[in-house]
Every structure is written in C-alpha cells, then in structure tokens.
Amino acid sequence: MMDAETQEIFRQEAEALMEALQEGLLVLKDTPDDLEVVAGVFRALHTIKGTGAMFGFSRLASFVHNFEAAFEAVRSGKAVVTPELVNVALTAYDLIAELLEGGDPDLAKDAELTAALNAATTGEAAPATAAAPAAKKDAAPAKIESWDLQFRLPQDFMEIGGNPIAMLDELREVGGDSVSVRLLTDRLPPIAQMDPRALYAGFQVTLPGTIKEGAIRDVFMFHEDQMELNLTAVHAAEAAAPAPAEAPKAAAPAAPAAPAAEPKAETAAKANKAASAAVAQLRVAADRVDLIMDRVGELVIAEARLAAIAAQLQNEALLGVVEDIQRLALGLRDSTMALRMTPLSSIMGRFRRLSHDLAETTGKTFDFIVEGEETELDKTVVEKLTDPLVHMIRNSVDHGLETPEQRAEAGKPERGLVKLSARHAGAEVIIEIIDDGRGMNEAAIRKRAIERGLMTEDSDIPRSEVLKMVLEPGFSTAEQVTALSGRGVGADVVKQAIESLNGSIDITSEPGFGTTFCLRLPLTLAIIEGLLIGVANDRYALPLLAVEQILELPEKLAKGDSATDVIELNNELVPVLRLRQVFNRTGTPAAHPKIVIVGANDTRVGLVVDEIIGTNQTVIKQLSPLHSRLKIFSGATILGDGCVALILDVIHLVTLGQEIEQRLKGNAA
Template sequence: MSAEADPSALFRQEASELVASIEVGLLDLEKREGDSELIASVFRDLHTVKGSGAMFGFTEVAAFVHEFETAFDRLRRGEAAVNADVIAVSLKACDHIRGLLADPATAPAGKPILDALAGAMDSAAASGAGLVVQVRLPADAIRLGHHPRRLLDELAALGKTRIAALPEAIPPLDDLDPTDCLTGWRVEIEGNVDPADVEAVFVFLADLIDLEITPLGDPAPSMAEAPREATPARTAAPAQGSGPDTMRVATERLDELMDRVGELVIAEARLHSIAQTAGDSVLLVVAEDIQRLAEGLRDATMSMRMVPIGSITGRFRRLVRDLSTQLGRPIRFETSGEDTELDKTVIELLADPLVHIIRNAADHGLESPQERQAVCKPETGTIELDAEYSGAEVLIRVRDDGRGLDPAKIRRRAIDRGLTTEDAQLSEAELFRLVLEPGFSTAERVTDLSGRGVGMDVVRRTVEDLRGQIEIASEPGHGSTITLRLPLTLAIIDGLLIEIGGEYYSIPLAAVEECVELPAPHAAASGASSFLNIRGSLVPFVRLRDLFAVTAPPSDFQKVVVVTSGGSRIGLVVDRIVANNQTVIKQLSRLHAALKGFSGATILGDGTVALILDVPQLVALGRTIEDRSARLERAA
C-alpha cells in the first residue's frame, strides 16, 4: 500500500501539521495571553488530533491529547490564566505527541508531563484571581464632561487588565449621534482587587451607570469564551465563500508530474524545430498552440510545488525560545517576507541549514545581558529572518545584533588549521567565508549547542546542492548577516539561448536586464574582461569565449547580455543571441558538478545539450574584476 493510501500515514501527516499549528498558537499566546481566539484555536486543534487519533487506532495519542485538552479547557473557560509555566509545559506536551506519532513504544511516559501541566494550571488559576467588570455609561456621559478613557485608565491601574468593547447598543450609522456614549466595556482585572476600589472609580456616576462586578473565572460567559458551535471535522465541506477547496497530494506524484511536464517541454521544442525546418504553416500553428498549452501547464504545475517560507518559521520560533531558556539570554525573534514562496523541495532542504544559522547567531553572535548592558545595548538580543524575491532568486537573510565576527580571530584560527598562510592577502568577504570550511570553529569550548565546526559546513553543502550561494557580512560590535541566495525553482525556467563559438548556452531570463551591441573598439581589443559604458554607468563585462577557451573565430557582431544578481551587474559577451526558450533544468553529473560558472544543463529541440550559465557566480566574477580594477587605480 502506498504512503498516500495508508490511513495511518495520512493521520500522522495531518496530526504533525496540527501539532505544528498548536505549537505556533502557544508561542503566540506567550505574547498575547488574553487572546480568546488563540486559545479557542489551540483547543480546536487538540480536539481534532484527539478525535482523529481515536478514529485511526492511535489510542496512546488520543488518551494523552484527551488529558492535554482537558487541562487546556481551563484556559478556554477562564478558570486559569496563561503564563510562562503553562506555555513551557504545553510545548513539552507537543513534543510528547510527536514522539507518540513516531513510535508509541519508544516514547517516554506522558504522565509526568500531564501532572506538570495540571500543576501549572493550578498555579495559573491561583495567580489569576481577580474581577470581571462590565460597565455601561449613560448616553450623555461625554456631554456631561466624563471621559471614558480616563475611567478605563483608572481601572487599569488596579492590576493587569484585559479590556474589550461591548458594541451591541450602537445603532446603524444613519441613526448614530456621535455625541452619545453607546459603547460598554468588559474589563478583566487580575490579582487581589477590592470591588470597592472599582466602585470608587465610578463614584460620580454611581446612580447613572449600569455596573456589574463578578469574580474572574466565574462560570458566566467571559471574554475568554464566546458562544461557539461544535468543532467541525476537517474533512467536512467548507462553507460557501469560506475559501478554495483543497486536497492532499503525495509529493511523489507532484515530482512525477513535474518530470512529465519537463519531457513535454522538450518534446514541444523538438516539434517547433521540425515545424520551422519544414516551413509548414499549418504545422507551425499547431506547434505554437502546443507551446502555449505547455507553458500554461508548466506554470500551473510549478505553482502547485511553491510553498511559502512561513510554513517552516514556526519551528524557528520554538527553537529561539528554547535557546533563550538554555543560554539564559532574552532573545526576540522577528520575521518578515513569510509569504515569499520557494519550491517545496528547496523549503524542505532549507530547514536544517537555517536551524544551524539561527543556533550560531544565538550562541556565538548574541552577548549575555551583562555584556550587552556594558556596551549600551538593550538586554534583549534580536535575531531577524526575512525573505524577498530578487529576479530569478530568493534572498533569505538571518541577522543578529550581537558582537559580530572577529576577522583577526578568524584569521588566527584559519592559519592554525592550515586554511591560509601568514602572508595571504584576503579580503574581508574571503576571510568570513572561511567559517564555512569543514571543522572550522572559533568557539573556545564545545557545548551542547555548537563548537564542533559542523553546522556551517552543512549549511554550505546544502546551499550549494540547491545551486545557491552564501554571503556573510559583519560589523564588529553590531552583529552579522548571513544571506542565502537560492533559485526560485529546481525544475523549469524561461531561458535566453545564446551561441558562443558554435556551442549553445542558456541564461535564466529573469536575470537578464538588457542586451546591447559590443562597441567596435571593444570588439577589436583582447583580454578576458573590461568595462562597458552603458548610459553613463560603467559595467564590467566578461568575454565568455575567452573564459571558456573557445578557439573558433568570433562573430563580426558580438552582443553583450547584461545580467544582474544581488544588485550587481555584469555584461556577458556572446557571439549570437538565438531565442527565448523554456529551459528544463537537468543536474550535471558528478564528474561535471565541480565546474564553475554552470548551474545545470538542458536539452534543446534538436536533441543537443546546452549548459545553463550560473549567473550569481558570473556576477561575483564581475565584482572581482571591479575590485581588482579599484586596487590597481589606488596603487597608481
């Protein structure tokens, strides 16, 4: 039976997603303790895991989650308040559910966790004692000079409060008098609060207001519990207008579909080539129709594989929380660009490298609270993760505001390891890249978190396998930034087909900025590289025929394809620009994988193979040319 048809495998997959959703909800609750919608959302996910577990025979999961749900229901009913202990034990309960899903026989006993959760709830209930105040002012209160904001501020001064408006009495806009005070308020005040102190706030309105004071946690409906319907099963049909229908499809089927689409694109290119050679107008029309349909099918298939990076950021929030506790350092984790999409395969392979980078930022990058105070930094360190599109790439950055990299320390350790020599002249970027070498570490001691020099080597190998690049920037005392440059997709792209010395190559079209003629003076000159003046801007260019050691004579009318990556530009001198084409990316063999300047290969319509140029590597070469030229100018 396939994994897709195996009910237990389907349950494990869905339950894992629900546990991830529960974990994200708990982490959000840590910042928004009184959010009743969040509490209800976590409770619904727990209820679904319990019900599905019992249905599919996962009795250990169902039994544990039942007790977890029962304890969490106290928050939903307002009988206990969210606090750090409740969140911490609930996260451990999530870990235990994952263990039960993986293998119930090897999972540790869950009773200690449930006991700890019950104790945390009891403590939260004791510390959550307080009052619920519901108040409505007279309609003319504002006209009489009373200010609702001041009254609410006085209530807030009595203890930790949660305030919600009661807008039921507000009439339609056409009937509304803006000078009337029609909104009521519900205020939950935690702690030992004397009802007389509440009444004193409204002493001048005692005979005019509608005031109700009840103990916090009273079974009467509260802010933490709005009327709700029974939790619907996840397999139920969605309500009209609630969103698009979805279905679960095995990744293997998507991979197979993408492979078939790739073969279709190659066959379509072959058909188009035959139609052009034959000169048959009817055949050309059919070929163009098939080309249009193939492009639409390609785009639809690729969109199915695209996943937002936000799908994996939840685990990083949990990671940072655990690191903060383990290291004894307050850490704030911020994200942006979570809707930036990447191929599902890229997202899956990217999770572990990002874990290594974030762990290094927390352990090596951020200082202790005492060290941060000594240099006038806030005690709480910050780690930021953001993602954005950049042409044919996605840039993912991890920043921290810690101590930054120490170039001198990196250089000393590199010399000790034999990675460089005393007299080597390395730029700062080259020096920073040494931290990606296998076994390299500047840590003085090995800890549970880092120090063995393994993590960043894993990051480099994974990113290179994805045809990406890593950039490291740092400013001592102000933190570091690690940027991952990754292709949008690993399957099919639009390419610009070019010719050099009779051989064909493809350039990702999204990286192409413009194409210009190579001026005659440059065409007559020799040398692998130089600069081109394009509308007053100097752009370095590389003669690909010299770079590839092509011996055939050049074209009389060479062209320059200006490509861009990471905000930098370089011109690529080619003999001829052939056409735009759909490029099916094929990985290079192991024998050719080490070739610089190429990211893969593709099959053309006539069956020949064209290498795909690696634009980021070529742009990096252009930056090297610029740096070398600048150094020569300074020396002169």
C-alpha cells in the same frame, strides 16, 4: 487496530494540526490573553484527540484528552495562560510528536506531563482541584441534571453534503427519549437576502445529565473546528425548583446568548471561509507531483522539437497546431510549477520553537522576528533549507548575541534581536539571518585560518572572504565546546547544503553591531525561462530573470581580445567577460557581437556573446558528479533539435566580475 497505511494517513493529516498547535502555543507566549488563539489551540487538540482515537492511537488520544482539559480550563475562564503553562504545553507537544512518529516513550512521561499541566492551570490549589475531575467523572449522574447544548453549523454545511438532521438523530441515540430540540431562528436574514442553499438556523438541545460530555462532543468530532458549539452543564441545585428553572431557561437564548452572538458571528464567518478553503484542497503525495513535473519537462522538450520541425516545413496548419500546443504546454508548466512552490511559512513554525528553546537553554533574552514568510520556493529547496537555517539561527544566538549583562555594559537594549527575512530578487530568493550581537572577530578568524593552513600571514584576502572561512569544515574559534556549538561542525553543513541547491552564502559583520548571513537561492530547480545565446559554434542558456539588458557591443570593446574588460554603463563601471576567451573557443568572431548585462548579489556583469538566439522554456537537468565541479555551469537543458545546451551560473559569473573589478581598483590605487 488500524493497519499501517491507515495510520500513516492519520499522521499526514495530523501534520497541519501539529503545526497549528505549536504556532498557537508560541503566540500565546507573547499574547497570553488572546482567547481566539486559546480557542485555536483547544480545537487543534480536540481534533487530534478525536481522530487519534478513531485511527487507533489510544495512548495519544488519552494523553491529549488531559492536555485538552488544561486549555478547556483557560477557555472557560477558570485558569490563565502563564509562561509555565506554555513551557509544559510545548514539552507535551514534543511527546505527541514522538507518539505520532511511532515512538514508544516511557509511560511515566504521560502522567508526569499531565500532572504538570494540571498544576500549571490550578496553581497552589493543584491537589484539591486535581481531584475534582475524577470526582466529577464518578459522580456526574448525581450532580448534573441535564446538558444544555446550543450549536450552529456553517452556512454552507448542506451545500457540501452535510445533514443536520442526521446529527440530531445521533444526539437522540446518545441521549434517548428525553432529548428535546428547539430551533434557533434569531439569525434569519430578510427573505429577500436568503440563500435557499444556506443553513441559517441553529439548534438548542437538552440532554439528560447521565451522558458524559465526551459522548456529546464526539457527535461533532469532525465539525467542531468550523462551527459554534456551547455545551453547559445544568446542575441539580439549579434545577431544584421546576417553575423558576423554566423561566431562566426560556430567557437564556434571548438574554445571555444574544450578546455573545455578535462576536461569534464574526468568528463563524472566518471559520466558514477556512472550511471552504479546506474543502477546495486535495492532499497529493510529493512523489506524484515530482512525477508530473518530470512529464511536463519531457513535454516541454518535445514541444520545442515539434516547433523546430514545423518551422522547417513552413506548413500553416502544422504551425497553428504547434501554437496551440505551446500555449497549452506553457499553461500546464505554470500550473505544475505552482504545485511545487511552497511558502516558507511551512517551515517557520519550527524556527519559532527553536528560538523559544534557545532562549531557555542560553538564558539570553531576544526577539525572533520573521519577515516575508509568504515567499515561495520550489519544495525541494524548502525541504533542504531546514537544517542549514537551524544551524545558522543557533550560531546567531550562541555566538552572536551577548548575555543581558554584556548588552547592558555595551549600551545595548537588554533584549537582543534575531531576524529571519526572505524576499524575491529576480530569478533568486534571498534569505537573511540577521542578529544585533557582538559581530564576528576578523582577527580571531584570520589567526585560526593561519593555524589551519587556509591562509598565510601575508595573504591579502578581503574581509568578506575571511569571514566565509567559518564555513570551512571543522573551523571554530570557540574557546569551549557548549551543548549548542564549538566543535566546528554545522557551518560546513550549511555551505554544502546551499551549494547543492546552486546557491551562495555572503557574510557581513560589524564588530559590536551584529552579523548578517545572506543566502541566495534559485527560485526553482525544475523549469525556467531561458535566454539562448551563441558563443562560437556552441549554445548556452541564461536564466531570463537575471538578464537586465542586451546591448550592441561598443566598437572599442569589439577590438579587444582579452577575456576581461570593463564598460561604463549609466555612470557606473561594469566588468565584462568575453565568453569566447573564457571558454577558450577559436574561430572567426561574429560580425556584430552583443553584450548581455546580467545581475546577482546586487552586482552586474556584462557577457560578450556572438549572437542572441532567442528565449525558450529551459528544463533544468542536473550535471553528473564529474561535471558538477565546473561551478560556471548550473545545469544543462535539451534543445528542440535534440542538442544539449549548458546553463550558465549567473552567480559564479558575477563573482568573476567582482574579482575583475577588485583587480581594476587595485591597479588604479
């Protein structure tokens, strides 16, 4: 039995395989005839089984062996993928996940799921066929005369340290003296095109039938995902007459194998490419990456201080060294940031599974579409997004989508739509959960809000703000509690999680046409490019990606002293905030103030500042719990002279601008 640390290594390695397994099963639900996906599912199961057995997960390996057998039947054409098989396979996936997490479910589950998998691949003949594997196992020496094995390793196999001769020697150890080997040279390129480091030849090996299939495949346990392997049992009836059997066997590589060589070559090329990518990767603990990020942040601060000192001394040699350090620090920052960035695809698999389970639970038919899953965010943001997105997708299906009968009455397609999309927008990432359901009932929300004292009957609150009240703790308009929702918990969890990431939520809904939840999140929580501005004697930082324009403050606005105003820009009225008045700063205003146009939520606002100091690398430091309630600031940073500058929250500033704009429109009306 392996120690706990070794088993944890296996669990980490198994995560990617489990993700690929679940993704493959969900794809097969929609494309059951895709044999390439079937092969991928089989490879994932086979690898989990082999490595699980090696790392001491004997129960897991035994169960996955039976799981694998079901997809071997599909892969060999003896069975087909059906909705029943996919559903049972997903339940079996859950059992594997529980075993990997160290759980100890009832042993009866293993047998129950194994029988269900067998029934799903054999149909009505399940009892008779179910006995076949056992009979085959017991009577294998009598029925199988020999094994015909053909395999081709990746072309870069020897270049990365592999040894095909060692594999052949291992097969000889398994099969004994009766093993015969023949070289397959049908894919050798012309000499002028040969790479001396590449492996072009394949191998055909004949082994005695007394060997179990698993013993042969175990030789290739760690390579089967990246190679071609065909293992065929030659039965006694086929080998009864030696002379006739010799001719077909000699012809086999030329006739049956040749037509299959072309598609397999393409598959092998893809596998080789994937193998090369895997070799280039290195698994590193997340806390180590965080530690490196912290060190890089401190380096950026030290580099800024050194640059300030060099600027004061005006020493050319020192300035040259500072420029080199700045260049290296910038490159190190970008490289480390790239390590922290994670595509949303890393968590999308669980949402596809969630949609499958919701369809089964609610009886509602709908398509779940994902767009922009290649969009990258800081890993900390991605990790905290999972639960909020789960809640929102559940609500979209349970509250938003109608039943097929209700959709038909409303003149809608029977199948609903839930879409999860992501995209970059400046310094933010926008994630939207969209459904084409019944929409939100504003009247019901207002009524419930009045009952809870969140507003009064004569409150003049915009529709957008009314809809956001569903995010309040304990708020629910559901008439009955279901297994999925109705208790008023979940939406407030979403709000808290998004706000903890310095993000925001917008809700738009059209009765009868659906609802859209729009999440706006910062791209990263570590280091950003900032624009340093001066207001009175204080300095503040703005995310540079949110800055659209910097203008001289028009003379007519320079004379104003109110905290808010408006400016016409490109035939559009843009609200203006005078930060001196917003922060209640006194003193003589600057002779030539500037106005910085920043944008978020498809809205712009102008910020009147005393001076533009310049750009800098802004290392984000979180505010204390006491100061975190000041929503106008998203964090703080340390400048080169050791002073602290607060980072302005652009989203909050834009919200203030929107309120100004609404008041102006109200006054005009």
